Structure formats: structure tokens, C-alpha cells
Amino acid sequence: MSFKKDYFEIRLESIGGLGANLAGKILGEYGALYLGLNASSFSSYGSEKRGSPVKAYIRYAKENIPIRVNSPVQTPDILGIFHIALADKENVMAGVSENTAVVVNTDKEADEVRDILKMYGGKLYCVDALNIALETKSRVNMVMLGAIAKTNDFMCIEKLEQAIKDTIGKKYPKALEQNLNAIRRGYENVKCKEIKPDDKYDYIVAKDIERAWGYKNAPIGGINPCFGSSISNDISASREGYVPIFIKDKCINCGLCDSTCPDIAFQFVKGEYKGKESMVNLGIDYHHCKGCMRCTQICPTNALEPKLEKDVNIFKQHIRNKDLIVDKLDFEKVGASSFVTSESYKEDTNI
Numbered sequence: 001m002s003f004k005k006d007y008f009e010i011r012l013e014s015i016g017g018l019g020a021n022l023a024g025k026i027l028g029e030y031g032a033l034y035l036g037l038n039a040s041s042f043s044s045y046g047s048e049k050r051g052s053p054v055k056a057y058i059r060y061a062k063e064n065i066p067i068r069v070n071s072p073v074q075t076p077d078i079l080g081i082f083h084i085a086l087a088d089k090e091n092v093m094a095g096v097s098e099n100t101a102v103v104v105n106t107d108k109e110a111d112e113v114r115d116i117l118k119m120y121g122g123k124l125y126c127v128d129a130l131n132i133a134l135e136t137k138s139r140v141n142m143v144m145l146g147a148i149a150k151t152n153d154f155m156c157i158e159k160l161e162q163a164i165k166d167t168i169g170k171k172y173p174k175a176l177e178q179n180l181n182a183i184r185r186g187y188e189n190v191k192c193k194e195i196k197p198d199d200k201y202d203y204i205v206a207k208d209i210e211r212a213w214g215y216k217n218a219p220i221g222g223i224n225p226c227f228g229s230s231i232s233n234d235i236s237a238s239r240e241g242y243v244p245i246f247i248k249d250k251c252i253n254c255g256l257c258d259s260t261c262p263d264i265a266f267q268f269v270k271g272e273y274k275g276k277e278s279m280v281n282l283g284i285d286y287h288h289c290k291g292c293m294r295c296t297q298i299c300p301t302n303a304l305e306p307k308l309e310k311d312v313n314i315f316k317q318h319i320r321n322k323d324l325i326v327d328k329l330d331f332e333k334v335g336a337s338s339f340v341t342s343e344s345y346k347e348d349t350n351i
């Protein structure tokens with residue numbers, strides 16, 4: 001069984017940390033070695049930091065048709081969206097037509113997802129990949145692979161499972177069972193809804209993003225006011241389902257979380273603890289936290305608890321921190337939230 005056109009193209013839209021790059025590589029190998037197709041795959045991403053946008057492209061062609069195209073997939077037959085927060089990002093839904101299968105990691109119903117994505121038409125496949133990944137102790141990418149295999153009749157799930165056994169199984173044998181479980185659950189639990197194009201949303205034409213800045217047209221002084229992981233940059237999509245919650249009363253200000261956190265998310269200021277001068281932990285700046293949970297593992301007093309992000313209003317945590325801080329740190333307001341600025345963090349710890 002195969003597809004009717006010369007090429008069959010897949011685009012995965014993700015953010016660093018969810019495994020889209022690996023999923024793309026697996027799909028490439030799977031096409032070439034297990035489906036008897038010609039196949040190519042490559043990814044494009046920025047920095048290695050979790051949360052940066054990642055796109056993976058996979059192209060299949062029938063055995064007698066060589067793949068001579070090596071450009072990004074603009075009109076995908078399958079579009080995999082690894083995080084619903086990517087919905088409003090430019091170009092994510094580009095090229096989606098009534099012939100596209102859109103596979104989304106979401107716990108929402110199809111009608112709501114269509115509106116979030118502003119989807120023109122096609123088949124919408126919704127799968128709660130995050131929860132399945134947590135339950136099976138696997139990763140979002142494995143669940144998405146299973147769901148992707150359900151979208152057509154040539155991507156055989158048994159062959160995909162064999163591909164996983166031969167690749168991931170050899171590299172990480174202890175994790176094989178849970179990964180196979182996640183793939184099967186993705187395949188069996190994905191729900192499909194056909195969406196007929198109507199007047200609700202327009203077809204989005206894929207276009208290349210022009211980079212506005214370069215050496216010659218950088219702002220005077222050469223500064224970049226839109227740096228990553230800044231106060232204006234929502235990196236909630238980079239967290240894999242959990243966030244640490246700071247419980248002030250349990251904290252002994254030992255600083256282990258601060259030296260462990262790779263993203264300098266903790267806010268320490270000069271203060272007093274048990275009647276002595278000390279650096280005092282005020283909590284977490286969630287605009288910098290990528291949800292790796294290392295701090296919760298290192299904290300000796302359980303003052304940092306992992307919670308499901310969907311159950312926590314992150315911005316309430318910021319406001320709670322603000323109430324604790326009194327006059328030590330400066331806050332800025334954006335929309336309904338307020339938060340600790342990284343500038344005041346630096347000032348206060350340089351004392």
C-alpha cells in the first residue's frame with residue numbers, strides 16, 4: 001500500500017525539548033527501511049535551548065522516484081503540531097489544505113482546536129499526547145508518532161513499532177516498553193474530525209520569513225531588545241507539563257536550587273533569615289523557567305514541588321511573589337500579570 005502522488009510530505013512543528021527532531025529522523029528511517037520508499041528528513045532549529053521553535057521535514061517518494069527536493073515542506077500531507085501554544089505562531093498552519101491531516105497534541109475537543117488553529121480545512125486529529133506520555137513514562141514524540149501512523153493506510157503501525165525496537169530499543173533498551181506503549185496509545189486514542197473548508201478561516205499560503213535584522217540594519221548600538229527567554233517572551237510551551245512551585249515556609253535559603261537551575265530562574269536578594277544576614281529566596285521567575293524539575297530534585301526541604309502546569313496559574317505565582325517582595329525588586333506589568341525583572345535580580349545579587 002502506498003500513496004497516489006509522487007511525493008508524500010510531512011512537517012512537524014514543535015519547540016525544543018519535545019523530541020520533534022528525533023521523531024523526524026525516525027520517520028525518515030522508517031520510510032526508507034521499513035516501508036520500501038525513498039525518504040529524506042531534516043530539521044531546522046535555532047539555539048539548542050528548550051523552547052526554541054523546531055521544524056522537522058520528512059519527504060517520502062515511491063521507490064522509482066528519486067528525491068531531488070531538499071527544501072522545507074510548504075504544503076504538508078501531514079502536519080504534526082507538538083504543542084498547541086504554537087497555534088498563533090507565524091507559518092505554523094501555512095499550506096494546510098483540505099487534503100492535509102493535522103495531528104495536534106491537545107486535551108481539547110476538535111471544534112475548539114480548529115478555532116485555536118484557525119484551520120482552513122482538512123482532517124483534524126487530536127491526541128492528548130502530553131498526558132499519555134506522562135502516564136506511560138515516555139515522551140510526547142512517541143505518542144505523536146503513533147497518532148501520525150493512524151492518519152493514512154500506508155504507515156503500518158506494526159512496522160513503526162519494529163522501527164522503534166531496532167532504533168530506540170537498541171540505544172535505550174530499558175525505555176523500550178514504555179515507548180512502545182506510548183506509540184500504541186497514541187495510535188489507539190487519537191480522534192479524527194473532518195473539517196470541510198468554509199468561510200470561517202482562510203487558506204494560509206506558506207511564505208519565507210524575511211529576517212529583518214542583520215549586520216547592516218541592526219538598531220543603533222547593536223542591541224537586541226527581543227532576546228530569548230526575556231520578560232516579554234512566553235516560554236510556557238517549552239515546559240513539558242510540570243512546573244516547580246515554591247513554598248516559602250519550607251525554604252531554608254540554602255541556595256542549592258539557584259546553583260542547580262540552568263536558567264537562573266530563582267530570585268535571591270540580600271535579607272535576613274533566622275535573625276542573621278542572608279541571601280533570601282523569593283521564588284521563581286517563570287519567564288525563565290523551562291520546567292526541567294532539577295530544582296525540585298535538589299531541594300533538601302521539599303520547598304519546591306512539581307505540579308502539573310495546566311493546574312497552576314503561573315501568573316498568580318508571580319503576583320504572590322510580588323506580595324512577598326515588598327520593595328526589594330522592581331516589577332513590570334504586562335497585561336494581567338506582573339513579574340520580577342531580570343535586571344533587578346542582577347542588581348541585588350551584585351551586592
Ligand code: SF4
Binds near residue numbers: 250257258298299301
Ligand atoms: S533548594 Fe529548597 S531550601 Fe534551598 S533555597 Fe532552594 S527552595 Fe530553598
Ligand code: SF4
Binds near residue numbers: 260288290296
Ligand atoms: S524547573 Fe527549576 S531548575 Fe528547571 S528551569 Fe525551572 S526553576 Fe530552573
